[in-house]
Amino acid sequence: MKVKINILIFIYCLIMIYLSFNLFGWTNHNKIIGFFVPRNESVFERLKLFFYPISLLMLISMFYYKWQMKVFSCYVISSVIGMIFFIIAFYTYSGIIGRSYFGFDVVLMIGTIGVFIYFRRLFFNENVEYFYYSAMFLYALLLVFFVGFSFSPPNIAMFK
DSSP: OHHHHHHHHHHHHHHHHHHHHHHHHHTTSOHHHHTTSOSSSSHHHHHHHHHHHHHHHHHHHHHHTTSOHHHHHHHHHHHHHHHHHHHHHHHHHHHHHSSOOHHHHHHHHHHHHHHHHHHHHHHHTSOGGGGHHHHHHHHHHHHHHHHHHHHSOOSSGGGO
């Protein structure tokens, strides 16, 4: 059963990332949609591809598991680890090669989903509810980060 859930999560993430990647263009560059989906090819916008589908999945899982604190903590911690993996791997490979390539980015996003699923499964059976308040603070910070920097990004490489 756990393997089936992980496969379903993986397929859900792939579908949602594909839809998110194209949605801004499909909606004729709608500014409201731009808060939730990537508007350009920056690393920050690629992280939005991962963050919002995982947030929706987290809400669905919390509803299914009757709002257990450990579900929230597990998803937040796992998604942050996934985003850190993406940032490190992206800058490592693009630094070695000298630029980024779309094909590598797709493989990297698939790897990021895999990292998320691995840590989600690892933390799901642990006592991560002790990190609930830290996870709440971290998630609120991420929401402010993603919403705030969507239309007012700082002038650093991650946002270009």
